[in-house]
Each structure stands twice: as structure tokens, then as C-alpha cells.
Amino acid sequence: xxxxxxxxxxxxxxxxxxxxxxxxxxxxxxxxxxxxxxxxxxxxxxxxxxxxxxxxxxxxxxxxxxxxxxxxxxxxxxxxxxxxxxxxxxxxxxxx
Amino acid sequence: xxxxxxxxxxxxxxxxxxxxxxxxxxxxxxxxxxxxxxxxxxxxxxxxxxxxxxxxxxxxxxxxxxxxxxxxxxxxxxxxxxxxxxxxxxxxxxxxxxxxxxxxxxxxxxxxxxxxxxxxxxxxxxxxxxxxxxxxxxxxxxxxxxxxxxxxxxxxxxxxxxxxxxxxxxxxxxxxxxxxxxxxxxxxxxxxxxxxxxxxxxxxxxxxxxxxxxxxxxxxxxxxxxxxxxxxxxxxxxxxxxxxxxxxxxxxxxxxxxxxxxxxxxxxxxxxxxxxxxxxxxxxxxxxxxxxxxxxxxxxxxxxxxxxxxxxxxxxxxxxxxxxxxx
Numbered sequence: 001x002x003x004x005x006x007x008x009x010x011x012x013x014x015x016x017x018x019x020x021x022x023x024x025x026x027x028x029x030x031x032x033x034x035x036x037x038x039x040x041x042x043x044x045x046x047x048x049x050x051x052x053x054x055x056x057x058x059x060x061x062x063x064x065x066x067x068x069x070x071x072x073x074x075x076x077x078x079x080x081x082x083x084x085x086x087x088x089x090x091x092x093x094x095x096x
Numbered sequence: 097x098x099x100x101x102x103x104x105x106x107x108x109x110x111x112x113x114x115x116x117x118x119x120x121x122x123x124x125x126x127x128x129x130x131x132x133x134x135x136x137x138x139x140x141x142x143x144x145x146x147x148x149x150x151x152x153x154x155x156x157x158x159x160x161x162x163x164x165x166x167x168x169x170x171x172x173x174x175x176x177x178x179x180x181x182x183x184x185x186x187x188x189x190x191x192x193x194x195x196x197x198x199x200x201x202x203x204x205x206x207x208x209x210x211x212x213x214x215x216x217x218x219x220x221x222x223x224x225x226x227x228x229x230x231x232x233x234x235x236x237x238x239x240x241x242x243x244x245x246x247x248x249x250x251x252x253x254x255x256x257x258x259x260x261x262x263x264x265x266x267x268x269x270x271x272x273x274x275x276x277x278x279x280x281x282x283x284x285x286x287x288x289x290x291x292x293x294x295x296x297x298x299x300x301x302x303x304x305x306x307x308x309x310x311x312x313x314x315x316x317x318x319x320x321x322x323x324x325x326x327x328x329x330x331x332x333x334x335x336x337x338x339x340x341x342x343x344x345x346x347x348x349x350x351x352x353x354x355x356x357x358x359x360x361x362x363x364x365x366x367x368x369x370x371x372x373x374x375x376x377x378x379x380x381x382x383x384x385x386x387x388x389x390x391x392x393x394x395x396x397x398x399x400x401x402x403x404x405x406x407x408x409x410x411x412x413x414x415x416x417x418x419x420x421x422x423x
Contacts, residue, residue: 006199007405009192026255027189029198032408043185046178047262066129 010036011061012044013054022054030055119320124250127193135319140194141210142321143252144201147187149213151205154180155386156220157229165223172269173226179266183259190251206391214372215302217380218294224277224284228291230270232299232337238263239333240303248320271340278344285345292341293349300364301372303330309369334362 007029013022025044030036036055044050064072080086089096111130118125125131154177161177164170188198204210215233220226241263244256277288304310304326316322324332334353341348352365374380 006197007401026186027192028185031404032411035404035408043182046175046182063128066126 007031007035009058010040010055011058012036012040013056014040014044014050015052016050018051022052025049027058033057116318119248119318122248122320124253125248126250134315135321136194138316138319139249139252139321140191140196140201142316143187143191143194144196144204145211145213147184147191147201148205148210149216150180150184150187152212152216152386152390153233155389156216156218156382157226160220160223160226163223164226169273176230176266176269179262183255183262186255186258187252190249190255193251202394206387206394208378208387211376213302214375214380215298216386217375217383218298219382221294222287222291224273224287224291225295227270227273227277227288228295230266230268231274231340232270232292232295233302234263234266234270235337236299236302236333238267239329239336243322243324243329246320246323252321274344274346278346288344289346292346296349297367297371298375300330300334300367301375303327303333305369305372306367331361334364338362 008031009027010030010033011027012025014025015022028036028039028043030039033055037053040053040055045053076082112132115125115129115131115135118129125135157173157177157180161170161173164173188201191201192198201210205212215236220229238260241256241260245253245260247253247256274288274291277284277291279285307313307325307327310326313322313325317325338348338353350365352363354363356363375383
């Protein structure tokens, strides 16, 4: 018996309810987009978990490298003036 | 996924220390993070065997679908089996994030290199066994899997959470079947007792060898892959299940089983470890039958997989020809 080849891998994103964005739920193998959608429906929405499905071939996703995490995201920590709580305003002035 | 940049140049030892520190701080490890090769290997082994167990686990129940006593029971059993297929797929996906192709894992199962849970190598002799499987086997699996929800590897932990959520119906439908049998006619009650007698000990074996003898545990504990020891999980299962058997009016097939006030746990008899070893290494009552069924299903599906690939390829060519013609 030979291992054979796997069909391409797809990442599955599901919109759980109207008004929410799609969220990654997992992956699956399928030989084309149509089959990926059908499989995603069977594998990831058996209990009405979704209103809409996106499938994206895994090789089409470009991800940031874990090693770059600090240089990419740490600078934001120092920019506390981007948050409303940074600013002192009097309590008696409303709607701020 | 595409690697956008190669990781930093710090030495293997520094990486290992940083990895362990993250694990100690309960920060989840994700697929593209640095991890020791042994951690990766250990996880591929554990997750793929877990996936195989879900897939092989469909077989013992499958033969009862057409013989379910009512339509209600039939749709429940079908839904449970479909969940098991789904759970196998979530787990293969999680294992694949570690870089091992699914085809390779499936080949390891079919060629006998990979193991799966001992429990699926026992025969399912009566309808009451379907009840006992849901109640005991899924009950034991849930105990095991709740502990795994806190595993250090993100994709495995997330698959476990989803599986636990879905499996609680499996256990409850099993107990409901046990109730209708145990509270039914004398013959039905005898069937329920016989199912408990046959499934109790193999269910206890599902938690694996005793902590005294287990090979993989200490490293798995340090890596937070294994959060609770085999014996502790087993004890938890026994303490949970004995009162459930009492409610059914059924007797556990263990003369040494009794409440120990001092420990706050049930004491129980010695497990037949030789049987566990035998069944796991391929010599249980149904190992050959299960593997033959799995391999046949895989081989019978070959033409379907090939046809699907050919169809997808043809469609791709047609679409690209149409695009060129339109330009």
C-alpha cells in the first residue's frame, strides 16, 4: 500500500451569525474550491454553527513570522496616547 | 503556509529554554513557533493516534445502524457516528499543522505502525452494548479529553474543546439507552448488565498503562501535553461512573470495588494489564476485522479520489481555456 498524495489543504472560515465576521475554524483537504465548500459544510457546521463559509487554499495564506512578533507588535505598547483613557478630562464635561 | 521570513539565529539551546518558559507560563504553542523536534514528534504520534481512534471508533457502532430499535435511536446513532468522522478530521488537521502529511498518517495506521485506542477492538454483541459504549467509552474519552483541552499545543487544545462540546451528547444518549434497558423487562436488564460486565474493564484500560509503567508521561508532563496522569484520570472516571451504575441498578463487575472514606475515592481491583498490552499490540478480539474494514474502505474509495482529482483538473483546464478565449 502506498501513502498516495493528499488533496490540497484549505483553511475554513465561518461566519457564525449575521453581523459577525468570519473566523478561522480549521482546515480540510479537497481537490477544488467547490468540494472544499461542501466538505467545510459537512465537517464544521453539523450543529448550525454558520451562516456563511469562506475557504482559502492554505498555500495562498501569507503569515507573519513568529520571530517578528516583537518588532511588529511591541511598538504599539508604547503608544498609549492612542487610547481614550490616556487623556485627562473633567468629569463634569459630558459626552467626551 | 508560506514562510515570509526565516526565524532568528539564536542557538538551539536558547530556543529550547525560551520554548519551555512559554510552556511554563501557559502560553500556547502555535504551528509556526519554534519547538523541540521531540515535542513535534510526540504530538504527531499522540494526535494522529487520537484521530485514528475516532475513525476506527465508527466501525463497532456502524453495524448497529440498520438494527437500531427505533427511528429515534437510529438517527441518534447516525449523528454520533458522523461526529466521530468529524472528530477524526479535526484531529488529522491539528496533526498536519506539525508538518506530517495526512496520507502518511493514514498509511501508518493501515500498515500497523500507528496504534489506536484498545477499546475499539472489542465486539459489539447487543443493542445494550451501544448504550454501554456511549455511557462508558465516551464517558472515559471525555474525561481524557477535558484534560487535553489545556494541552500546550494550540491546535490540539482547540480541537479538543470542540470535540468535548460535541461529545457530551454521545455520553447522554448512551446513558439514556442504558436507562431504557435497565428499567425495562428482565431480559433487557440482563442485556444491560452483560454489556456493563464486558465493557467496564476495557473502558478502564482506555486511560492507558498505570503511572508505574508508563513510558511517555514524564516528558509529556513537562511539556504540558499531558496535564493529568493516567491513574488520576482513571480514578476520576471510576468515581464519576459508580453512582451512575447504582442509579441504573446494575452491578460493577469488580468484587474489590468499594468506597474508601479515607481517600475519598473508590478502591478497585487490579486491571488485567496483559490484556491491554495484547489488544493494543494487535491481538484483541476484533483487531484484524477492524483494520481489514478500514483498509477495504480506503481502497474501495481509490477510484472516487482519483476521479475527483481528474474532474477538478478538467474543470481547471476548461476554465483557463475559456479565459484565454475571452481575452
